[in-house]
Amino acid sequence: MAKNSIIVEKNVVHSERVCCDGGPCYGHPKIYLEIGANRQTKCPYCGRVFVYAPKSASGNKIKN
Numbered sequence: 332m333a334k335n336s337i338i339v340e341k342n343v344v345h346s347e348r349v350c351c352d353g354g355p356c357y358g359h360p361k362i363y364l365e366i367g368a369n370r371q372t373k374c375p376y377c378g379r380v381f382v383y384a385p386k387s388a389s390g391n392k393i394k395n
């Protein structure tokens with residue numbers, strides 16, 4: 332059996348800052364992750380990968 336049989340879940344996000352708490356399967360303390368220069372980041376706790384994708388190229392307004 333292969334050791335790396337875990338399917339890495341990729342989450343597309345529209346913000347350069349995401350929070351992860353592991354979800355129902357891998358619950359862990361809630362942390363915030365910054366999207367890196369390669370437009371993605373990985374949660375050190377549960378291994379989830381977050382891929383940054385801008386919502387739209389036109390008329391994009393940032394709301395906080």
Ligand SMILES: [Zn+2]
Nearest residue numbers: 351353374377
């Ligand atoms: Zn996580």
